[in-house]
Amino acid sequence: MAVLELTNISKHFGAIQAVNDVSFSIEAGEVVGLMGDNGAGKSTLVKMIAGNFSPSHGTMRMDGAELVLNKPVEARRHGIEIVHQDLALCDNLTAAANVFLGREIRRGVGPFRILDYASMYKRAGQIFAELKSETRPRDLVKQMSGGQRQAVAIARTRLSEAKIVLMDEPTAAISVRQVAEVLNLIRHLRDQGIAVVLISHRMPDVFDVADRVIVMRRGRKVADKRIAASSPEEVTGLITGAIEQVA
């Protein structure tokens, strides 16, 4: 059974049809590349899965049960985690503080509860070790490289039992070596049985790490193929519209 299944999803803002009748499903432990030009509807689609928008038409199902999201917090509760394009990090806080931002571990009784620094450092350290990333929980994010910052943002998704991780352009603004680091992090999530939706402009990354590619153009899904059965040339053609649609 699919972890996430979208059926005939549409979204319009007034007269603008941002997403038009899109259906697809994602299995556990699958990495899906979501590609398309600017304005193709990728972000709108992802924001519906993340609970920022609710669809105008269509249904979403998670593990077979209908999924209705009104707020991002509800998506999180259902095991949908997002790594935002700008990573949403506070430079003035430590890596551990950023990982636990909004979900701090506290100790104490009743209303008298204080931050549990030791537990948060320990847990953050464990997650970084799991992710095979040389990131120190006690260091300020300000001092970190692009790859480490990605690791901090991805570590957030490991706090709860995430089923789906949505990653918005995770490799857009970092160096070549760090891109390899981030792709490894994605493989690592996949190996844990987590479904990953990778939104990216970078063809090599998608072909490197994804199992399947979905191409959007002008709000419609124009392709949904196994990576092995496609090629960068074909995907480019689909994105630009040189190739109309493939099965």
Added chain:
Amino acid sequence: MAITLDQTIAHKQQSWLAEKLSSQTFWVLVAVILACIFLSFATDSFATSKNLYNITRNVTFVAIIALGMTLVIITGGIDLSVGSVLCLCSMILGVVMHAGYSIEVGIAASIATALIIGACHGLLIAYIGMPPFVVTLATLSIARSLAMVASGNTVVFQFGPDHDKLLALGGGAWFFGIANPVVYMVVLALLTGFILRWTRFGRYIYAIGGNEHAAVLTGVPVRQIKVAVYMISSLSAGIAGIIQTGWLGAITTNIGTGLELQVIAAAVIGGAALAGGVGTALGAIVGAALIEVIRNSLGLLGINAFWQGCFIGGAILFAVLFDRMRKFRQSE
């Protein structure tokens, strides 16, 4: 044998000591201590118990408000209204007590006034999205005007049946001969420091100042926190007003004029960054102390009081310049 991943993760880039040594607050504290040592030798009157009693007490009013201001500054905001709010809260206290009510009622009315003003600031800033500078600039004007309305622009110096209690509250020294205001300041500073370091509320204040958008995305209740922070700032001004009234024994409608600038100066000298995200309770106290030591020493050294502004302004520039230079060197 290569360093393992676990060892790297357990390591911290900067040691605790290095971190302290690189903070602006630490160096301002060193400056305050050096100045005190210098003044004890250079003048006969500095290290007397009477002068120290005066200095520590004078520090408190700016320091208490600087604690509240520091929270606002950490979130990336500013509160220009504190001087006027102090005046209004003092005047409400005075007028209520003058009318024959007890000190408890007077203090409750005064605190309630402060909280209402702070809540208005917070709502306009966090929910309507008005700039903090503008909102609090308006209150700077409004609160002082209301103080004049409440008192008919007269001096209040009789505080009804609880007159003596009020004067003892601000002017007494119940604890080992330390002036009462100093005790209040220490308690409030410890409380503020605790909140910033150990509570989720404190953590969120830093997060908002560091990256407000990120705080929203990660589910931090940004608006509520901002309202609370502006309420605390006004509250600190109200508390300082109550204590100052007890100490002075009289209220005029021009007390606290220009105080907001001294308070902001104290916070900034103590290491709070106006861009947000950085600041400590200790910094607020140390910054206020440096300003007071400068003022006091100029008097004792026989330097014309007209020079005060130059020295305080110089201290602001020097403290921030020092910090800039240090960061400049780091980035190279």
